Structures are given as C-alpha cells and as structure tokens.
Amino acid sequence: MNKQEFLEMKEEFALIIYNYEKFLKDCILLDYRYNDQFFDLLQRVRYYEVENGLLATCLQNRSQNPEFDTTKVLSDFKDGYSKELENAVQKHKVAHSVVSHLNDNTLEENKEFEKIYQDFIKENHPVVKALVTDEEKELYEKLKIFYYENNYKGFLEAYELNKDTFKEVEYPEELFAKISQYYYDIRKNIGADFTKRQKGYPFIKKGVFQDDMTIAEEDANLKTSYNKLLGDNKKLHQDYIKMFGSDISLNELVKQA
16 A cells, blocks of 8 residues: 555545544434433433332342342442432533534535644544554644534634644554554444434434424423323332331432431
C-alpha cells in the first residue's frame, strides 16, 4: 500500500465514522426529546415497575423460605431506586435544556455544523487519526458533546480556544498495514453496534414524533402500561399484607433514606 492509497483509505474510513457519529447524535437527540415529552409519565411507570418488583421478590422469597427476612431486599431496592431516581432527574434537566435549544440554529447553520464536524472527524477523530495524544482524546470527547447536543456555537467556541491541542501527524509507511487492520476491526464493531442500536431504544421510538397523532398514541400506550402496573400493584399489596401482616411502600422507603 502506497501513501496515496493509505490516504484514500483513511478518508473513506473517516466518512464511515462521521455517518456513525451522526447516527449516534440522532439517537441521543431522540432520547432527549422522548424524555422531555413523556418524563412525568415515564417516571410513574418506572415507579410501579420497581415497587411491583420489590413486592414480588419479597413474596417469592417468603413462599420459598418461611424464615426469609426482608431487610436486605428492602435496603437494596431502596438504594437502587434512590440512585436511579437521582440520575433520572439529572438526565431530564439535560434533556429539557437540549430540547429547548434545538431550534436555535437555522437550517443553514445546521448544514454548516455537519460539514464542519465531518471535516473535524477527518482530521482529528481519534480512531481516524490513529496516532493521537491523551490530550487530543480528552479534547475530542469534550467537543463531541457539543455536537451530540447540536450546540453549534458552543462547538465553534470550544474548538477555536483549543484547536492547537490537535497536532499534525506524518504516517510512516511501515504503519500503513497496521492502521489498515485497525480500521477494519473498528468497522466491524461499528457495523455490529449499528445493527444492535437499530433494534432498541431510542431508535424504535423514531416514529413517535411523526405528528401530533403519533405523540398522542404513545402517550396512550404509556398510560395503558401505567394502568396495568397499577392494577398489578394493588393485588401485590393485598398478597403482601396477607403474607407479612403489614404493608410496605417504595416511596416511604426512599423517604427514610
């Protein structure tokens, strides 16, 4: 492989990485939009998923062992849900902020942003560049967040302040084959991850924001799930009281934390 062939391969690989990053950005923004739109309902659904799991776990363990002590299970569920709730609130703050600013850019600015980021990837993305310093990797990770959140002005300002961190690289011919194999391995991993993400959340929610009707349909589906969990919860509490002689509440456990 000569230098020209190597550079052509590098440029082709850079386009693959850009398309992958664009896909990840679309997924992140879709996740934030879904979170912002349905947060309160999602949290109510999640609460009863966890509480129902707690009740069912206690009931199952006591039915298998009459001496079963609920202390550890209650503590584990309380700690786990408290941390999950804290993380959920923090994520929602970010999601709401990002979604609130999605329309700040004009169409032309969005197009320009994508062009600038594609060029940025070609020159400075760690896996494209291959030979990078720790400082370059760290700066890339920070700049990537601006891109994922579609913060055009923030990206430009941060890049301008730190662009001297990125250094030009001269690739020795003896590394061409090694870097080519590295690119090949990365491409395989990207292909597998792309296929996996297309089958999961948030990509499967892409159609939710087609129009007001699809948004209303998703809202109705979530409310159906919530009502089902609520019905299950009532029965589980009845069974718990019958088996343990008293009741528990995930909310009360969390308040005691």
